[in-house]
Amino acid sequence: MAKQKKQPRPKAVTPKGFRDYFGSEVTRRQQMLAEIARIYHLYGFDALETSAVETVEALGKFLPDVDRPNEGVFAWEEDGDWLALRYDMTAPLARVAAQYRNDLPSPYRRYTMGPVWRNEKPGPGRFRQFYQCDADTVGSASMASDAEICAMLADVLEAVGIARGDYIVRVNNRKVLNGVMEVIGLGSDDKEAERGIVLRAIDKMDRLGEAGVRALLGEGRKDESGDFTKGAGLPDAAADVVLGFVSARRETGADTLARLSELVGESETGREGVDELSQIAKLLDAQGYGPDRIVVDPSVVRGLGYYTGPVYEAELTFEIADEQGRPRQFGSVAGGGRYDDLVKRFTGQEVPATGVSIGVDRLLAALTAKGRFDNLEDGPVVVTVMDRTRMADYQAMVGELRSAGIRAELYLGNPKNFGNQLKYADKRAAPIAVIQGEDEAARDVVQIKDLKLGAKLAAELSHEEWRDQPAQFECARSAMVDEIRKRLA
Amino acid sequence: MAKQKKQPRPKAVTPKGFRDYFGSEVTRRQQMLAEIARIYHLYGFDALETSAVETVEALGKFLPDVDRPNEGVFAWEEDGDWLALRYDMTAPLARVAAQYRNDLPSPYRRYTMGPVWRNEKPGPGRFRQFYQCDADTVGSASMASDAEICAMLADVLEAVGIARGDYIVRVNNRKVLNGVMEVIGLGSDDKEAERGIVLRAIDKMDRLGEAGVRALLGEGRKDESGDFTKGAGLPDAAADVVLGFVSARRETGADTLARLSELVGESETGREGVDELSQIAKLLDAQGYGPDRIVVDPSVVRGLGYYTGPVYEAELTFEIADEQGRPRQFGSVAGGGRYDDLVKRFTGQEVPATGVSIGVDRLLAALTAKGRFDNLEDGPVVVTVMDRTRMADYQAMVGELRSAGIRAELYLGNPKNFGNQLKYADKRAAPIAVIQGEDEAARDVVQIKDLKLGAKLAAELSHEEWRDQPAQFECARSAMVDEIRKRLA
Known part of the structure; x- marks a missing residue:
């Protein structure tokens, strides 16, 4: 057996001309x-x-005697048949x-x-x-x-x-x-070329205006670059x-x-x-x-x-x-x-x-x-993790929110750095983050951070005013769902 | 120029292994x-x-040195790159x-x-x-x-x-x-083959039962056709x-x-x-x-x-x-x-x-x-055409039905043969057909034919009873939408 060569890593790219659609x-x-x-x-x-795949024969429009009939389409040979998207x-x-x-x-x-x-x-x-x-x-x-x-x-x-x-x-x-x-007088079969010129000229009315179209219907038209297009005569x-x-x-x-x-x-x-x-x-x-x-x-x-x-x-x-x-x-x-x-x-x-x-x-x-989809852009409520031994409690919060029809998620990354959790909430366009540390847990309350309002205040207010964080408040654990629903309304 | 040969007609078929989905x-x-x-x-x-198309390289799983790396996938070469679905x-x-x-x-x-x-x-x-x-x-x-x-x-x-x-x-x-x-004792790297046999054996529990799996874990198993599968030993x-x-x-x-x-x-x-x-x-x-x-x-x-x-x-x-x-x-x-x-x-x-x-x-x-989609199977109400000079009137009926949220269509084929229109309604699984001939138009009424009830009666009643056509009735043109809504409820 030949020695296996180490393969270079594959490139993580879409093929040329293709793209991904997110969210x-x-x-x-x-x-x-x-x-x-x-x-x-x-x-x-x-x-x-x-199906996305058809036989080239059924799609038509192609010359059957060329070697690779894929002009304009993606086509390939499969067991002697040509298939195409x-x-x-x-x-x-x-x-x-x-x-x-x-x-x-x-x-x-x-x-x-x-x-x-x-x-x-x-x-x-x-x-x-x-x-x-x-x-x-x-x-x-x-x-x-x-x-x-x-x-x-x-x-x-x-x-x-x-x-x-x-x-x-x-x-x-x-x-x-x-x-x-x-x-x-362009009705007969031998006038197809002229009819084509007339059709193309009409199609350009928006761009060229009447004078331009008239030139194309007559002798022809010279455009700004000096190129001449022959007219219909x-x-x-x-x-x-x-x-x-x-x-x-x-x-x-x-x-x-x-x-x-x-x-x-x-x-x-x-x-x-x-x-x-x-x-x-x-x-x-x-x-x-x-x-x-x-x-x-x-x-x-x-x-x-x-x-x-x-x-x-x-x-x-x-x-x-x-x-x-x-x-x-x-x-x-x-x-x-x-x-x-x-x-x-x-x-x-x-x-x-x-x-x-x-x-x-x-x-x-x-x-x-037209702003038709502005309501679709909000991310989920993010429940943060202050104490990784209490994942089940946080999971339960998320479950309650979802049961109330509120889009919500638990932070699933490494919870060590709390700043990363807020950065994550930001990247998710989360309207609200929920926080419950040891102290809050002992008092059976949660902190609700209104990130949307926070961002608005940060943009409008001075740093001093902003530091008072009016966009964050505390509520009883049992009132969490209602308070969040109110904020999102 | 070579004389153009007459092309045979293309075959109207999906490629092998592909299908169409209807309605x-x-x-x-x-x-x-x-x-x-x-x-x-x-x-x-x-x-x-x-996108449906990826580079073969990004999809992975393929040998890069074979001529046509499309084992299991649909792949083709495009400007020197291999692409695949x-x-x-x-x-x-x-x-x-x-x-x-x-x-x-x-x-x-x-x-x-x-x-x-x-x-x-x-x-x-x-x-x-x-x-x-x-x-x-x-x-x-x-x-x-x-x-x-x-x-x-x-x-x-x-x-x-x-x-x-x-x-x-x-x-x-x-x-x-x-x-x-x-x-x-199958934990080490050199026991991969044995582990594979054990995994495949476990996976067959549903089909072979405990005795069959036990045989595969041991020396092996002979199936009903006499074929022997080597066991994990x-x-x-x-x-x-x-x-x-x-x-x-x-x-x-x-x-x-x-x-x-x-x-x-x-x-x-x-x-x-x-x-x-x-x-x-x-x-x-x-x-x-x-x-x-x-x-x-x-x-x-x-x-x-x-x-x-x-x-x-x-x-x-x-x-x-x-x-x-x-x-x-x-x-x-x-x-x-x-x-x-x-x-x-x-x-x-x-x-x-x-x-x-x-x-x-x-x-x-x-x-x-489980019958989850039974409500999806009904076709549209079909408004038939008795008098082709009155298409606009029929179109207006259809428009009223649609405005009321009732799926409806006008018969758009050649209206000459009325039997064909009812056959069409049948093929469409139409629950109701609407009929308005010259006489009905003069009296400003329509005939409403409950095709679903009609089919039920036809299956359950004798020909004599069925001939009375209780499934067809007349109503005022202005009451048409309400009557149809009632029947569909």
């Missing part, structure tokens, strides 16, 4: 997802949890809808939430594992299913704590946009139609729809799109979802390919400070639309589907900014 | 995990969510405890729940992805931390719905067992000591501890183990956890290597029917113990730790068998 980072997300699930469930959507929730839904097509109800409403993985270059705030939270209806061509998802999205935002008025769900229809393409009149479409939103939904009707002219696709939007507007109206919650807005594009009919997007309209401290609108937190090729890859049958995906991290950031 | 399979687990998390949190444990929650905890050792509170109490992956041969009921739910305390050598976890385990079981008396938490200590090994007197240890449990904890003291004799390790068990018993006593919940039981072994001190196990004591319909005890649903080499691999420093892992699927199966 309230986890519970905040859980609480938010539970609220979302409650609304999805109320709407009749059923939970689905697929799911990169979104839609591809597994497609597989499930095909695999269980004879057993699932049709239409099938399902929601799902969980991590997805992307083998992409990580960046600041961009990780290779993140959460998605989707709801889709598979097997319904009815506009009622799109309207339902828009209404549900509004309900979800209010349920997690976004006030009405702080968000808006905007609805558009790809067919209207396709109608506009037809009107400006549209004549001015055609660019006017496109820009007219993007800015077609009017005061009322009816006026917006009338304006869109004008823009799509005789295009059959375009008229179909306007009709679908009208149906959605009517259905939402019947349920009382007015323009304070959901509006028809032709500037919504939602990415490039993929969608075939209604598209929708939820935006938070309140302002937060950006990295430079300047106020800006929070922006989009969810989006989706109708897509029809979901199951076809597997079965050959076209199955209509529509669905929404909530950006879990963005919505969570918004709720955190 | 209440997901929500039941979520509900149970939320209850467990509530108790963990109450005990001062903090949530931790590590976590196979348990302890290895990532070790990495976190080392990586953040200067920032985490010490002791660090953490809980975590989520899927883990094993690259093992799948079998009936054995999948390659499954849930674990762990709580560990890192950095405390105090027996109070082991006692706390035993108490918490009892609280967790009651919180998820296991009645007191239907479970027992059993505690033992590895040092007592090691003391017994010393007493019988202990003389009878030594086998008596081992069997005396396994059956040392007495009526009271104090008597059990006294018996263990006798068995370990002068072994220092053994006496340390008995002392640790006494400390745990005293701490639990002080908190009122009597032998109806937690007992000292020397027959608990918990696997082979790994543990260094206290070990504990939670067992459900009620009977369920096995595959052959025979009653048998449900058995173990959680287990854990103290282990000390957790962080040492990374930092060289020994860090004491103790923790428990709950078998999520087994506990869930137990709760399901």
Whole structure:
């Protein structure tokens, strides 16, 4: 046997682009997802949890003849099969809808939430594992299913704590946009490149403004660095139609729809799109979802390919400070639309589907900014150990507190240095520490140290005043739970 | 360009050993995990969510010089690094405890729940992805931390719905067992093989009974198929000591501890183990956890290597029917113990730790068998579509039901065939269907069809009686929500 070499110690690090989530980072997300699930469930959507691992074949999107088909995904070979971590929730839904097509109800409403993985270059705030939270209806061509998802999205935002008025769900229809393409002569198959340029230009309206978009619709645009982006080459009149479409939103939904009707002219696709939007507007109206919650807005594009009919997007309209401290609108937190090729890859049958995906991290950031989770940040009451022979007594105190529903813990480290115990309580963000030394035990009392108040006083008062320690007081052992409950209230 | 070959359709299947979870399979687990998390949190444990992917180096346990170090795990190479899906929650905890050792509170109490992956041969009921739910305390050598976890385990079981008396938490200590090994002359380093045989023999007590275990402790044992298993070669007197240890449990904890003291004799390790068990018993006593919940039981072994001190196990004591319909005890649903080499691999420093892992699927199966989730199985109220021009009216009904907190959905399929709508409601396990045709709309009423009652009547009554359809009735449109609420109560 060869002599065993001494192994170097392993490095304690996460793989590049991955991270850990601690304490309230986890519970905040859980609480938010539970609220979302409650609304999805109320709407009749059923939970689905697929496994993290799929066959590369089922995930699709990959070339089958390259040696390592893992562009964008984490993939590996296992007994001759290529497996991969799911990169979104839609591809597994497609597989499930095909695999269980004879057993699932049709239409099938399902929601799902969980991590997805992307083998992409990580960046600041961009990780290779993140959460998605989707709801889709598979097997319904009815506009009622799109309207339902828009209404549900509004309900979800209010349920997690976004006030009405702080968000808006905007609805558009790809067919209207396709109608506009037809009107400006970009409707045919050989114009796909130009249509792409137009779509990308519209998508940049927020950033470039009308002049920038107009340049991209025409000859092209030189940016501040001098780089030139080739345009779609549209004549001015055609660019006017496109820009007219993007800015077609009017005061009322009816006026917006009338304006869109004008823009799509005789295009059959375009008229179909306007009709679908009208149906959605009517259905939402019947349920009382007015323009304070959901509006028809032709500037919504939602990415490039993929969608075939209604598209929708939820935006938070309140302002937060950006990295430079300047106020800006929070922006989009969810989006989706109708897509029809979901199951076809597997079965050959076209199955209509529509669905929404909530950006879990963005919505969570918004709720955190709104102070929604401030109550979650408190640590447990810490019972300190003055006399290690009396651990059972301290344990009993902790037990009483927990029985009263108060989060509490015993100091479990080496109790020799009492300062370390208070440092520990501080690190735990403990609101209160309980102390009982020999003297207190003899008198059957405890010291209650209000650490939160103490910190506040220390920040506000002079050292002399602080030394009086008004934040610490003594009470009978039997009154401990009540006194702590009062302080925490 | 080469001519593109027509691709065969992808197969819609999960990879071998993986499965999907639908509806209440997901929500039941979520509900149970939320209850467990509530108790963990109450005990001062903090949530931790590590990523599914770790470096193979951090996970450890693998030979670094083989070409593909993925024995038992799913692993792949990424830019020269080997990555793998976590196979348990302890290895990532070790990495976190080392990586953040200067920032985490010490002791660090953490809980975590989520899927883990094993690259093992799948079998009936054995999948390659499954849930674990762990709580560990890192950095405390105090027996109070082991006692706390035993108490918490009892609280967790009651919180998820296991009645007191239907479970027992059993505690033992590895040092007592090691003391017994010393007493019988198997204490030295060169006797590891024999110790392994003894441990495996003890672990089989449930299955083989005392005679079988005695044979394995002695010369060996021939099983029913004629296969021979070599024994530990202990003389009878030594086998008596081992069997005396396994059956040392007495009526009271104090008597059990006294018996263990006798068995370990002068072994220092053994006496340390008995002392640790006494400390745990005293701490639990002080908190009122009597032998109806937690007992000292020397027959608990918990696997082979790994543990260094206290070990504990939670067992459900009620009977369920096995595959052959025979009653048998449900058995173990959680287990854990103290282990000390957790962080040492990374930092060289020994860090004491103790923790428990709950078998999520087994506990869930137990709760399901106990009928804990029966209320979760009902589907939504289904509002049917008799007249597709009145979708907005039906949508409004659904909206009213949801606003009243009643799970409800509109039929979104093609409404032409009404029979299909009732079949759909059936597949959805809908308790109630709402029907409003032209006639009902004109009279401003709805038909309410109690599908649950209908199914019950159909099973119990003759066809003639059933035809009277007492399970269907008419009510005013304005009374719809109230009537449905009454029926669902």
